[in-house]
Amino acid sequence: MNYTSLNFILFVALTVLVYFLFPLKKQKWTVLLVASYVFYLFAGYKYVAFILFTTVSTYLFALWINRIGVKSKETLKLNKQTWDRDKKKKFKNSIKHRKRLVMALVLLVNFGILAFLKYYNFFAGSLNDVMGVFGIGFSAPTLKLFLPLGISFYTFQSMGYIVDVYREKVAPEKNIAKLALFVSFFPQIIQGPISFYDQLAHQLYEPHKFDFTRFKYGMELILWGFFKKLIIADRAVVAINTVTADYAAYNGTTLTFTILLYALQLYADFSGGIDISRGVAQIFGIDMVDNFKRPYFAKSINDYWRRWHITLGAWLKNYLFYPLAMSNLFINASKKMKGTKFGSTKAGAHIAKVLPTSIASLIVFLVVGIWHGANWKYVAFGIWNGGIIMISILLKPIFDWVLAKLKINAQSFAYGVFQMLRTFLVVLVGYVFDVAPNFAQAMNTFKLAFVDQSFSVGWSQISELGLDKFDYAIIIFAMIVVFVASVIQERHSSTTIREMLDRKPFALRGLVIFAGLMLVLVFGIYGPGYDPAAFVYMQF
Amino acid sequence: MDELMEILEELRPDVDFENETALIDDGVLDSFDIVALVGELNDAFDIEIKPNNLVPENFNSAKAMMALIEQLQDE
Numbered sequence: 001m002n003y004t005s006l007n008f009i010l011f012v013a014l015t016v017l018v019y020f021l022f023p024l025k026k027q028k029w030t031v032l033l034v035a036s037y038v039f040y041l042f043a044g045y046k047y048v049a050f051i052l053f054t055t056v057s058t059y060l061f062a063l064w065i066n067r068i069g070v071k072s073k074e075t076l077k078l079n080k081q082t083w084d085r086d087k088k089k090k091f092k093n094s095i096k097h098r099k100r101l102v103m104a105l106v107l108l109v110n111f112g113i114l115a116f117l118k119y120y121n122f123f124a125g126s127l128n129d130v131m132g133v134f135g136i137g138f139s140a141p142t143l144k145l146f147l148p149l150g151i152s153f154y155t156f157q158s159m160g161y162i163v164d165v166y167r168e169k170v171a172p173e174k175n176i177a178k179l180a181l182f183v184s185f186f187p188q189i190i191q192g193p194i195s196f197y198d199q200l201a202h203q204l205y206e207p208h209k210f211d212f213t214r215f216k217y218g219m220e221l222i223l224w225g226f227f228k229k230l231i232i233a234d235r236a237v238v239a240i241n242t243v244t245a246d247y248a249a250y251n252g253t254t255l256t257f258t259i260l261l262y263a264l265q266l267y268a269d270f271s272g273g274i275d276i277s278r279g280v281a282q283i284f285g286i287d288m289v290d291n292f293k294r295p296y297f298a299k300s301i302n303d304y305w306r307r308w309h310i311t312l313g314a315w316l317k318n319y320l321f322y323p324l325a326m327s328n329l330f331i332n333a334s335k336k337m338k339g340t341k342f343g344s345t346k347a348g349a350h351i352a353k354v355l356p357t358s359i360a361s362l363i364v365f366l367v368v369g370i371w372h373g374a375n376w377k378y379v380a381f382g383i384w385n386g387g388i389i390m391i392s393i394l395l396k397p398i399f400d401w402v403l404a405k406l407k408i409n410a411q412s413f414a415y416g417v418f419q420m421l422r423t424f425l426v427v428l429v430g431y432v433f434d435v436a437p438n439f440a441q442a443m444n445t446f447k448l449a450f451v452d453q454s455f456s457v458g459w460s461q462i463s464e465l466g467l468d469k470f471d472y473a474i475i476i477f478a479m480i481v482v483f484v485a486s487v488i489q490e491r492h493s494s495t496t497i498r499e500m501l502d503r504k505p506f507a508l509r510g511l512v513i514f515a516g517l518m519l520v521l522v523f524g525i526y527g528p529g530y531d532p533a534a535f536v537y538m539q540f
Numbered sequence: 541m542d543e544l545m546e547i548l549e550e551l552r553p554d555v556d557f558e559n560e561t562a563l564i565d566d567g568v569l570d571s572f573d574i575v576a577l578v579g580e581l582n583d584a585f586d587i588e589i590k591p592n593n594l595v596p597e598n599f600n601s602a603k604a605m606m607a608l609i610e611q612l613q614d615e
Binding site for chain 1: 578
């Protein structure tokens with residue numbers, strides 16, 4: 001069931017009705033649970049076993065980890081008088097190791113399932129290639145694997161919860177049905193946002209009363225999501241699919257155009273989908289964190305990753321980057337470097353300070369790359385993004401020096417625009433890895449972008465991609481609408497456009513909503529049988 | 541507090557640590573700053589800041605950081 005299908009709209013309407021009419025106040029959350037599992041079953045009954053396994057293992061292991069902690073505290077209290085400091089410390093350490101072991105076990109199993117389903121064929125294929133090079137006749141069989149709906153998202157969210165319980169940041173959920181709702185909540189199961197337990201869970205379980213303002217804001221957000229998704233993304237994707245189906249046939253101009261179009265399409269699709277998710281949740285009275293903050297206005301690639309797929313970044317920062325960068329290995333490496341002769345120079349001190357952290361960040365970006373798919377081109381995508389960040393941090397003193405020498409005002413508007421364009425270019429290079437079918441073709445695209453530019457050839461190719469002038473006119477119009485809305489939102493970050501609209505006269509508000517609705521209905525792309533293209537992000 | 545201010549000024553001379561109260565929420569300090577800061581604080585105050593201490597509430601202001609340091613010193 002797609003978020004833009006008529007079925008989904010009917011499904012949400014029915015769930016909203018049942019939820020707010022449900023007589024048992026304390027059990028209201030069960031409506032959401034049942035709806036989430038109905039939604040999940042629509043995707044295929046064979047998937048359910050996987051999400052159930054993750055739910056049950058997460059539930060049991062969280063309780064287990066917590067129990068070790070509670071028991072150890074009791075023991076410590078009991079022996080408070082008799083044990084000396086050393087013994088207490090030793091005991092605490094042994095408990096820490098046990099807790100860590102139990103946590104590692106559940107993480108390994110769940111991430112193992114995800115990795116196996118997502119990457120087995122990639123590794124088997126790569127292994128076979130390597131074996132082939134050495135003339136070894138061994139070949140690992142490729143398997144016909146399917147990917148359960150939203151497995152990356154619910155696995156990350158559940159494992160985040162496990163770590164939070166381990167860190168004693170949250171208490172474990174004692175009701176397995178409640179935890180099942182946290183894992184499977186239907187507005188976010190397809191493509192996130194990946195939520196932290198302490199931010200989302202209590203909102204799911206609280207009984208919410210119907211609130212017209214929330215309903216209105218939720219509906220407006222859904223409409224905005226439809227606008228981006230149906231008018232821009234589902235239209236632009238037609239041309240992109242035509243190009244990727246026969247990638248080698250197109251010249252540098254067409255490919256450059258396709259990458260630019262992809263930047264627009266991906267943002268419209270992913271952020272539009274998230275708006276629909278958040279809008280649906282808002283109607284129920286549940287605030288989900290936002291996943292996007294005008295990413296193409298970012299002034300550095302670091303900034304871009306704080307604005308794009310924010311919840312994945314936050315997850316990785318919290319559970320991978322900080323533990324890595326703050327581990328003894330990395331901290332000691334930094335200290336050791338500082339202690340050397342090189343480390344006592346100005347440049348050396350800077351490098352000693354930031355190099356280990358940059359390496360941790362590069363590892364995180366490798367994970368981001370692999371998250372996107374099982375292909376070497378995504379590894380390159382990760383290295384490109386992480387590498388740029390690494391270089392920009394390592395060379396920051398030099399950049400600052402150049403800026404000072406050239407007397408450039410880093411706070412000026414013009415320099416800000418320059419930074420945005422520069423960042424956007426770096427992002428576009430990353431997208432090439434996404435669009436091109438493989439690593440070699442991606443590299444070839446960079447070459448063609450320089451040596452194979454011909455506007456006449458490009459123009460004739462672009463007009464054959466399945467979109468006519470009218471389509472491009474609509475895309476450009478809608479893009480301008482999104483751009484203007486983004487500029488307004490960027491300038492008024494403390495409020496939302498919906499709240500600003502609320503303060504305008506009724507007639508104007510009505511007109512904007514009516515126009516939006518008409519545009520979506522008239523210019524939205526509805527495929528055969530009204531089954532719009534699947535969300536780009538659904539398979540991740 | 542003076543020692544903390546000294547470390548902060550050295551880390552980011554461009555930031556007004558006396559008055560800022562949303563260092564993390566407003567993105568004034570990024571994750572690289574935080575990692576560098578944690579290393580410095582651990583050494584200077586003989587504490588061990590863990591990943592689970594890295595919540596915005598603990599680093600949004602110099603005052604909040606001091607509270608965290610004192611709490612960890614007590615443990």
